Amino acid sequence: MHDIRIGTLVEGRYAAQVLPQIVPHGFESFSLTFWQTTGTTDLAETARRVRDITESSGTSISCLEIFGNPLTAQGDDADTLASWERLIDHAQLFGTDLVGGFTGRLPGTLDASLPRYAEVFGELSRRAADQGVRLCFENCAMDGNWQAGGWNIAHGPAAWDAMWNALPAENIGLEWEPCHQLVGLIDPLPQLRKWASRVFHVHGKDATIAWDVIRESGIHGQRPYVWHRTPGFGDTNWTDVISILRQSGYAGDINIEGFHDPVYRGELEMTGQVHALNHLKDCRGGGFVPNPVISGPEVAGPV
Numbered sequence: 001m002h003d004i005r006i007g008t009l010v011e012g013r014y015a016a017q018v019l020p021q022i023v024p025h026g027f028e029s030f031s032l033t034f035w036q037t038t039g040t041t042d043l044a045e046t047a048r049r050v051r052d053i054t055e056s057s058g059t060s061i062s063c064l065e066i067f068g069n070p071l072t073a074q075g076d077d078a079d080t081l082a083s084w085e086r087l088i089d090h091a092q093l094f095g096t097d098l099v100g101g102f103t104g105r106l107p108g109t110l111d112a113s114l115p116r117y118a119e120v121f122g123e124l125s126r127r128a129a130d131q132g133v134r135l136c137f138e139n140c141a142m143d144g145n146w147q148a149g150g151w152n153i154a155h156g157p158a159a160w161d162a163m164w165n166a167l168p169a170e171n172i173g174l175e176w177e178p179c180h181q182l183v184g185l186i187d188p189l190p191q192l193r194k195w196a197s198r199v200f201h202v203h204g205k206d207a208t209i210a211w212d213v214i215r216e217s218g219i220h221g222q223r224p225y226v227w228h229r230t231p232g233f234g235d236t237n238w239t240d241v242i243s244i245l246r247q248s249g250y251a252g253d254i255n256i257e258g259f260h261d262p263v264y265r266g267e268l269e270m271t272g273q274v275h276a277l278n279h280l281k282d283c284r285g286g287g288f289v290p291n292p293v294i295s296g297p298e299v300a301g302p303v
Helices: 012-025 043-057 081-093 110-130 157-166 178-183 188-198 211-217 237-245 265-284
Strands: 006-009 031-037 060-067 098-101 134-138 172-175 197-204 206-209 225-229 254-256
Touching: 006 012, 006 043, 006 197, 006 265, 012 043, 012 265, 031 081, 031 254, 043 060, 043 081, 081 098, 098 197, 110 134, 110 157, 134 197, 157 172, 157 188, 157 225, 157 265, 178 188, 178 206, 178 225, 188 237, 206 254, 225 237, 237 254, 237 265, 254 265
Parallel strands: 006 031, 006 254, 031 060, 060 098, 098 134, 134 172, 172 197, 197 254
Antiparallel strands: 206 225
16 A cells, blocks of 8 residues: 655755654655755765654655756856756665656757757766666756746646657656646646646645735735645645545655745744644544455445
C-alpha cells in the first residue's frame, strides 16, 4: 500500500542539519532543493548522512531539485546544467528516482526556447533513463509569459503540449502545484484532472486571490491581488486535489513549499508549515487504516 506522503522542502546544503530537527513534527518525506547550483556540496556524503536519518526515522526523500536556467548556462546559472547532471547521477544514493526544477528559457517567445529545451533535456532525459531516474518541471511562470521570460517555459497546459511534442520522453513530467495557476487566475482543479497522469511530484503551495481588489482595481493597480500561501491558509480545496491524484493512480508525495506566506513567516514559519502538514494529512483522509480481513468464501457487500 502506498499512501501519499506529506513532507516539506529543505535546502540540500543544510539537509543533514535540518532534518533531525523537523522529523519529530511528523513530516513523512522531504525534497532537497538547490538554487542555481549544487555548489561545493558533497552529494555522496550528504546522501550518506541523509539516508541515515531517513532510514532511522521511517521517512524518505521524494525528489532532488535544482532551480536555475539550464538552457543558457551563463552568469549565475553557469553551473545549473551541470547540477542537473550531478543530481541525476546521485539520485539513487538519496533513495529517490526523481529530479525536478525549472526547464530554463531563452530570450524571446516560448516557441523560440523549444529547440534548445529539446536539445538539453533530450540529453538529460537519456542520462536519467539510463539510471532509472525521472525528471519533472515546476509549473512556475516566474517573470514570464508566452512572449518573454527568463526562467521557465513549463508554466501551463499549452506550454506542456508544446514541450511534449518537442521532446516526447516518457520519463519527463510535471512538478505541479495549484499556487502558480491561481496567480494566473486559473482554476487548478480542471487542469489537474486532465494532466494528473503526467504529474510526478506535487509542491504543497497555495494562493489567496483577493477578488474584491480585482473587482475594484484589476490586476495592474497599486494593491496586490494575490498572495502565495502555505496549504491550509489559501483558496485551494486540497481534499479535491488529493482525491483527483488518488483517482489517477498518483504514487508520489506532496512536499510543502514554505517561506512564501505573508503571515506565517519568520518566527512563525514552522508554525505555518506544521499546520499545513496536519491539514494535508486530514485532506488525504488521515493516516492509513487497514480494512477488516475476512476468511472463508468470498462475499459481496458490507462486512
